[in-house]
Structure formats: C-alpha cells, structure tokens
Amino acid sequence: MKGEIVLEARDLSMHFGGVHAVDQVNFALWDNELRCLIGPNGAGKSTFFKCLTGQHVPTHGDVVIRDVHVAGREPHQIARLGVGIKTQVPNVFDGLSVEENIWLSARRWHKAQRAKVLTQETLERLALGDIRSAIVGTLAHGQRQWVELGMVVAAEPWLVLLDEPAAGMTHEEVETTAELIREVNKTATMIVVEHDMQFIRMISNKVTVFHEGRILIEDTMDVISADERVREVYLGHKSQ
Ligand SMILES: Nc1ncnc2c1ncn2[C@@H]1O[C@H](COP(=O)(O)OP(=O)(O)OP(=O)(O)O)[C@@H](O)[C@H]1O
Numbered sequence: 001m002k003g004e005i006v007l008e009a010r011d012l013s014m015h016f017g018g019v020h021a022v023d024q025v026n027f028a029l030w031d032n033e034l035r036c037l038i039g040p041n042g043a044g045k046s047t048f049f050k051c052l053t054g055q056h057v058p059t060h061g062d063v064v065i066r067d068v069h070v071a072g073r074e075p076h077q078i079a080r081l082g083v084g085i086k087t088q089v090p091n092v093f094d095g096l097s098v099e100e101n102i103w104l105s106a107r108r109w110h111k112a113q114r115a116k117v118l119t120q121e122t123l124e125r126l127a128l129g130d131i132r133s134a135i136v137g138t139l140a141h142g143q144r145q146w147v148e149l150g151m152v153v154a155a156e157p158w159l160v161l162l163d164e165p166a167a168g169m170t171h172e173e174v175e176t177t178a179e180l181i182r183e184v185n186k187t188a189t190m191i192v193v194e195h196d197m198q199f200i201r202m203i204s205n206k207v208t209v210f211h212e213g214r215i216l217i218e219d220t221m222d223v224i225s226a227d228e229r230v231r232e233v234y235l236g237h238k239s240q
C-alpha cells in the first residue's frame, strides 16, 4: 500500500559514554520510498542505521517496523521481518562463486527450488550473469559490492537498508550502482546512507541530513543543496 509509514524511529538516542552519536531522532519512512541519509563524517548516520538493523541497542527510544517494535532485537530477528541489510563491512564468501554466494543467501530463506529461481532472477536483475562463475575473491571492489547487493535482493526483502553502497567506487561503478539501486527500489522500500552527492542526485528525491546526531533538514536534493546550513556542515566539508 502506498502512503503508509513502514519504518519509524521515535525519540531515538544512542550514546557512547558522553558521545551523543544519535540524539532524540524522530524519523519516518513511507512505503516505496528511496530515502538517502547524508551528513559529514561522525554525524551519526551509521549509528542510526545500526539502531534500525539491530546491531545496536539504542540507549533510548524505539524503532517500529510495520507495527513491530524492534529496538533491542537481534539483527537476525529484524532480517526475518523481511528486512535486507548491507553494512559498511563486506559480507561475502570470497572462496565461492558469484552464483554460489547469491544462492546461499536465497537458500537461507527459501526452499531449494525457489532459491534456484531467485538466484537466476537476481543474476539477471543485477546484471551479474556474465560473472556468475567468477570466484568473488578475484573480483574488483565494485563487482563485490554488487554481489553483496545481489545477496540482499535474493532474500526478497520488502525493506532494504544500505550503508555506503558506492564507497570507494569509480565514477562508472557509481553510475551502475545507482541504476541497480533504482532497480531494487522497484520491489523494495529503501534507506541508503551515502557520502557521494552526485550519487544521491542520481537515485533519490527525498534526503535526510544528519548533523551531530540530529536531523538537520529533510527535503528534496534541490532544496538541500541550496540550504545554507547544509552548505556549512556538509558541502563546506566536502569542498575543502
Ligand atoms: N561503537 C562506538 N563506540 C564509541 N563511539 C562511537 C561508536 N560508533 C560511533 N561512535 C561515535 O559516534 C559518532 C557518530 O559516528 P557514526 O559512525 O555513526 O558516524 P557516520 O555519520 O556514520 O560517519 P561516516 O560518514 O564517517 O561513516 C562519532 O563521534 C563516532 O566516533
């Protein structure tokens, strides 16, 4: 259903000693959205992300995913709700082929027959067919990231959370990644944490800017890039 809030952070805080990495954040994500989270280094993006995925137990507040209160739940319990997660740390099996990696992910959630179909579909959707037999450990950085995205997609999540999916990529790889993310968004609501402003322009219309653990502004990319405060805290940092 369109127009429904599918994920909410309510008064969410995550403190590490005196560091308020996430501080009283209220956030809502609507069905089918492709939302980007941006902000300078240390703004709290990954910490916020980890509170959504179960990697952190928030100090205060709650996360609600389709009416389920998930704060304090384990990552695998959140994944079971149909949430696909790609963290900043790579999570592929280097010794296995592209196809085997994707199959393993599909098989984790589906019967063998269905996993086979999903594996083929995913290889096609993410244009990984040509490298299906390649050993993942031998691939270029960008391709490894796409395999990981394939592993997320093969589980058929309705919600996909990605932390810096284009980090360290060449411009060409970034463009491909933007296309793949738009493809994934056809069947899943998404949150993408990202640094690269050009990349964000390619994929998103609504952007949430974090600064010092709080949401500074939430709007379209056009409004955000013209905003004086954003220029100071984020674009200012970038252009230096
Ligand atoms: N496990 C931790 N223990 C202590 N402090 C932490 C921990 N994780 C993050 N922090 C601190 O919380 C703040 C927010 O960090 P976070 O990694 O969420 O920022 P970020 O916006 O993802 O930055 P980047 O763009 O560099 O990935 C920083 O001051 C960081 O040093």
Ligand SMILES: [Mg+2]
Pocket (backbone or CB within 6 Å): 045, 046, 047, 088
């Ligand atoms: Mg981060």
